[in-house]
Amino acid sequence: THLNSFTRKGAPEPRAAEGGLRNDLLLRAARGEETERAPVWVMRQAGRYLPEFRALREKHEFFECCRNPELASEITMQPIRRYSGLLDAAIIFSDILVIPQAMGLVVEMHPGKGPHFPAPLVEPKDMERLTKKVDVEKELGYVYDAIRMTRTKLAGEVPLIGFCGAPWTLMAYMVEGGGSKTFEKAKRWLYKYPEQSKELLQRIADLCAEFLVGQVKAGAQMLQVFDSWAGELTPDDFRTFSLPYLKYIAAAVRDELSSSSVKAVPMICFAKGALGHSLPDVAKAGYDVVAIDWTVEPSVARHIVAQAAPGVVYHKGAAANEAGHRIALQGNMDPSVLYAGNEAIERAVERMCRARKGGFGGSGAYIANLGHGITPGVDPEAMRFFLKTVHRVSAEVAAA
Ligand code: CP3
Numbered sequence: 001t002h003l004n005s006f007t008r009k010g011a012p013e014p015r016a017a018e019g020g021l022r023n024d025l026l027l028r029a030a031r032g033e034e035t036e037r038a039p040v041w042v043m044r045q046a047g048r049y050l051p052e053f054r055a056l057r058e059k060h061e062f063f064e065c066c067r068n069p070e071l072a073s074e075i076t077m078q079p080i081r082r083y084s085g086l087l088d089a090a091i092i093f094s095d096i097l098v099i100p101q102a103m104g105l106v107v108e109m110h111p112g113k114g115p116h117f118p119a120p121l122v123e124p125k126d127m128e129r130l131t132k133k134v135d136v137e138k139e140l141g142y143v144y145d146a147i148r149m150t151r152t153k154l155a156g157e158v159p160l161i162g163f164c165g166a167p168w169t170l171m172a173y174m175v176e177g178g179g180s181k182t183f184e185k186a187k188r189w190l191y192k193y194p195e196q197s198k199e200l201l202q203r204i205a206d207l208c209a210e211f212l213v214g215q216v217k218a219g220a221q222m223l224q225v226f227d228s229w230a231g232e233l234t235p236d237d238f239r240t241f242s243l244p245y246l247k248y249i250a251a252a253v254r255d256e257l258s259s260s261s262v263k264a265v266p267m268i269c270f271a272k273g274a275l276g277h278s279l280p281d282v283a284k285a286g287y288d289v290v291a292i293d294w295t296v297e298p299s300v301a302r303h304i305v306a307q308a309a310p311g312v313v314y315h316k317g318a319a320a321n322e323a324g325h326r327i328a329l330q331g332n333m334d335p336s337v338l339y340a341g342n343e344a345i346e347r348a349v350e351r352m353c354r355a356r357k358g359g360f361g362g363s364g365a366y367i368a369n370l371g372h373g374i375t376p377g378v379d380p381e382a383m384r385f386f387l388k389t390v391h392r393v394s395a396e397v398a399a400a
Contacts, residue, residue, distance in 0.1 A: 020156045021221075026089045026367060027159055030222060030266035030288050032326030034364030038353065038394035039088035040387055041161070043270075044373030045079040046093045050380060052078050062109035063101075066094050072146035076160075077153050082380065086387040089158050089222070092150060092215075094143050096165025096226055099207055100174050102139035104131040113178075120177030124189075124196035130203070136210045143211075144218035151219040162220030164211050166227030166271070167204040167245040171197070183232045190241055197241060205245040209252035216257060216265050224268040224291070225249060228372075231273015231293075238274050243281055246271065250286030268330055272372060275301070280308035283327050292331040294371035298352060298360040301329055328365040333386070335370045338378045342385050349389040353397050362397040 021027070025039035048054055053075060056065065065071045075093040097107045097115055108116045121127060137144075143162075150160055165173075173179075175186040189197045212223050230242050250267055257264050270291035271282050282290055283305045292301050309327050337348045352368070355361030368390045374383065 021159060022156050023088055023158050026222065027266060029365060029367050030268070030328050032288075032328050032365040034398070035366075036395065036398055037391055038360075038366050038368040038398075040368040040390045040394075041087055041089035041091065042079075042370055042374050042383065042386075043091075044375075045087065045091065045383075046075045047374060048376035049374055049378040049383070050078055050082065052082070063095075063098075063107070066098060066146075067142045069142055069145035069149050072142075073149040073153055076146070076150045080154070080158065083384060083387055086384065086391065087158060089161050090150065090154060091161040091163065091224070092143065092147055092220065094146070094163070096163070096170060096228075097173060098140060098143065099165060099170055099204065099211065102131075102134050102136065102207065102211075103174075103203075104129060104134075105174060107173075115173060115178050117174065117177040120185075121175050121200075122185075124193050124200075127196070127200060127203075134207055136207065136214060140211055140214070144214055147215055147218040147220055159221035160219060161222045161224055161268075162212065162215030162218075163224040163226060164208045166225050166230070166242065166249075167201040167208065168233070168242040169227050169229045170204050170208075171200055172229045172232070174200075183229065187232075187237075190237060194240075201241060201245050202248075205248050206252075208245075209249050209256065212249065212253050213256045213260075213262075216253075217260075217262060220265065222266050222268065223253070224270060225287075227269070227271040227274070229273075230271040233274065235274075235277040238271075238278055239281065242271065242274070243278065243285065246282070246287075247285045254286070266328075268367075270330075279304045283309040287327075288325070289328040289330050289367060291369065292329060292371065294332050294334040296332065297358050298329065298332060299355060299358045302360065305329065326365045328367060329360060330367040330369050332369070332371040335372055335374050335378070338370075338374065338382045338386060342382075345382065345386050346389050349386065349393050353390070353393045355397075362394075362400055364398075366394075368394060 025035050029035050029039050072093045076090050080087055080090050101107050106118050110116050172183055172186040175189055254264050266288040268289040268291050269282055269287035272293050275292055275296050305327050333348050333352050337344055351357045351359055353359045360366045
């Protein structure tokens with residue numbers, strides 16, 4: 001097979017991998033370096049498309065899977081085992097909605113329907129129902145335990161990604177009480193109660209930062225912030241109600257890690273649907289990696305990011321990146337291509353990777369992924385073909 005046979009004539013010996021990792025492609029790409037092929041992982045890679053996940057879910061309720069570190073670490077490992085040698089990262093099994101739970105709201109997961117809040121925030125006075133001072137260690141320590149247990153199980157095979165939801169996306173769930181087509185309740189808050197909305201967003205942002213720092217201390221080697229509903233906002237509202245909190249989180253996490261003498265880890269910002277208008281701003285928001293969805297042409301994103309943020313130089317005291325590095329990009333195949341057979345997958349991966357087809361091209365600083373999470377109906381073998389094709393094509397691109 002061509003998979004692991006990539007050798008570059010005259011290339012230097014690969015240096016020892018970082019932090020005891022046997023595969024640090026992800027971390028190198030995130031820091032803007034060239035890699036011998038693109039590292040690849042997939043949002044929601046542990047999920048319902050895997051029969052082994054569905055089997056576990058028959059016996060355990062969704063949030064029980066999140067809260068039980070043995071189960072959560074086992075689910076995290078499922079795709080790593082199935083796609084052994086093909087995935088370059090694990091992402092801890094959990095959910096973005098554990099933060100609203102930690103703030104005191106009840107969140108249920110209804111099979112086939114998604115998340116449901118029996119008592120959402122209807123009016124700003126309902127913020128009084130939220131816990132004033134959340135003890136993150138006590139409320140979310142189970143995630144830290146799951147991270148520690150997963151690091152042991154991974155034994156350095158690939159890095160482990162921690163994550164949280166972004167303040168706007170979490171506020172949207174807390175006010176809507178679940179998913180929504182129009183987000184009219186959450187947007188009514190933004191327009192009718194802008195100051196109280198900002199207060200809520202800031203309270204969430206503080207928790208996000210503390211939670212991410214805790215995940216790094218527990219062993220997360222990279223972080224992603226999911227702003228899945230960023231694209232529901234107007235450009236101006238995105239800059240008012242989402243972007244400032246995304247920036248705040250990146251800075252707060254770096255500050256806090258630095259003052260506790262813990263090395264910074266690369267951070268990924270996924271502001272889904274907002275990059276058509278705000279990519280230059282997101283590129284300067286303090287993240288090492290900008291994740292893009294399928295509505296953004298990779299070559300255009302490369303160009304815009306190179307112009308807007310030629311090098312990230314974080315504030316003094318940040319342990320990493322003091323010399324500055326290129327912003328890396330992550331993404332962005334439409335997950336629905338995975339339903340269309342191997343030929344379509346191959347075509348889409350070619351387009352995604354090759355510069356002459358509008359793709360990311362070959363100068364490194366690139367992490368292959370989908371443009372959003374993998375969906376429940378995908379055949380696990382289609383996922384395998386996607387991963388193998390990314391290995392092959394991105395190695396060809398890097399060698400060219
Ligand atoms: O990526 C991974 O494999 C790690 C685990 C992970 C889950 N949710 C597991 C999950 C991650 C990173 C998330 C993030 C998440 N959760 C997001 C942001 C990413 C995105 O897709 O936009 C959002 C918006 C949520 C909220 C959420 N959780 C929804 C809307 C749903 C139901 C719809 C769906 O896609 O299933 C969930 C449930 C959920 N989270 C499942 C999984 C595997 C399926 C639930 C089940 O087993 O019944």
